[in-house]
Amino acid sequence: MTLTRPAIPRLLTLALGALFFALNEVEGFRRRFSLHDESIQYPYTLHERVPDWLLGIVCLVVPAVTMPLVNLISVRTLWDLHNSELGLILSLALAGSITNILKITAGRPRPDLIARCQPASGSENPAVFGLVDWHICTQTSQSIMRDGWRSFSSGHSSLSFAGLGYLTFYLMGKLHLFDERGHTSKSWISVFPLFGATVVAITRTMDYRHHWQDVFVGMLIGLATAYFSYRQYYPSLEHPLSHRPFAPRYAPITDAAESEHPxxxxxxxxxxxxxxxxxxxxxxxxxxxxxxxxxxxxxxxxxxxxxxxxxxxxxxxxxxxxxxxxxxxxxxxxx
Structure with a gap:
């Protein structure tokens, strides 16, 4: 039990991460649409302002590098370093999995769907229901087509807020933001990562990749998973020792004998x-x-x-x- 029980949370986190990547290849639901719907008639942007590789730096690399530096300045413990990185991975895995499940089940058209679809010449909405399906499209790229019905919710928004939101809660705990002393500087330092996440989210509407509702829901998902993950490893932000992580649930194997004697x-x-x-x-x-x-x-x-x-x-x-x-x-x- 000593070998397996401590590893279960890590294995579940890895499973969530694998699920996130696996869902990217799933053919999701494709909702019917109207050729006259102006909300999906925006141009297709070839070069995104925040491509996937840059998103990875923003949501993963920046927090993963910043938290060890804060650890070095403040508590200087390996257990805090371990908890902070594991919580970050959990936050991103949860946000990514939830977002991708919503994408493939909701099947909402992106704002640039008509440009992606390239409807056949002479296509019109049917007289009865007034909606067409993806079969009228002449687009040959399967990846462009598959991605055209994954507007809800925004993955860039949820992942950026999951990563930078987690960093925000980490900074709040280390700086004791809610100690009732009213230090404005601590507030600015703590919430600064959220500005970066907000910029990433806004670029998704600028590139016509998402509707504003998609971005807003993605933000809520990211913040929710960030706080949920943070509280698995750290006490409340109002706790007198909010800068310290929770104690280990299980003793290391080398400490098994000592664990019998408090x-x-x-x-x-x-x-x-x-x-x-x-x-x-x-x-x-x-x-x-x-x-x-x-x-x-x-x-x-x-x-x-x-x-x-x-x-x-x-x-x-x-x-x-x-x-x-x-x-x-x-x-x-x-x-």
Missing amino acids: TDSSSTVPPGDNGKGKGPDEEQGVVTSARVADEGEIDHEAEGTVPRGRPPNLERVWSEKSRISTRRSVTRTEV
């Missing part, structure tokens, strides 16, 4: 503790010993980390809820 730790804090109403040692969110989490499992509080919320064992949670439900049913029956 050791003292002076630099961790339980999630949700606001430092109020505690003793002298707990006032700053400090705990003095590792906590036994569940039947042999230990919350491994590495130095410079924040203990994870409890309880960690879902099987125990489910069984406890089942017992509570059963007791309530018995009580109601007796009454």
Whole structure:
């Protein structure tokens, strides 16, 4: 179990990444359209302002390089470096997979669909329903045709906000943006990556690759996956130790023997503790010993980390809820 359980989240993240690339080759749904629809009669842009290779630099390389530099300046721990990069990959994999699923199922025409399609000469909308399908197109490039019905939602928008949005949350945590001291400089530094993501999203409408609704929904997807992924590895942005990552759930193999005996730790804090109403040692969110989490499992509080919320064992949670439900049913029956 020690070998497999810690690897499961990483394997799932890799599976999501593989799904993202696999969905690019899937023939999705192609919605019918009107030849007189002005919203899809824009010209086809040959050279995009933000091509795919540049998008990769913006959403992956920039955060992946910036976070280690911030780590070096601030906490200087390998565990924070590990968590930050893994969370970034999770955010991008989630955003990419969700976006591609929407693309191939929604089948919304892009603003430049007519230019891509190149309808046969003399084509007209049918008199009954007034909509035509892709069979009237004379375009010979299958990739151009397949991509013409993938307007919703914007992949550039979702991926840029997933990557740079994750970097924004990372900076917010490291700078303690919500410490109620009102430092404007920290706000500007934290949200600056979002300006870059916004520019990338806007270029998609400038190139007539997406409608504004596609870009907006892509932005929401990216921000949602970024925050979701960040919170898997870091405490709330309002936490007194928001600059520290969560503690490891499982001990390394070399520490297996030591994990049976809790050791003292002076630099961790339980999630949700606001430092109020505690003793002298707990006032700053400090705990003095590792906590036994569940039947042999230990919350491994590495130095410079924040203990994870409890309880960690879902099987125990489910069984406890089942017992509570059963007791309530018995009580109601007796009454």
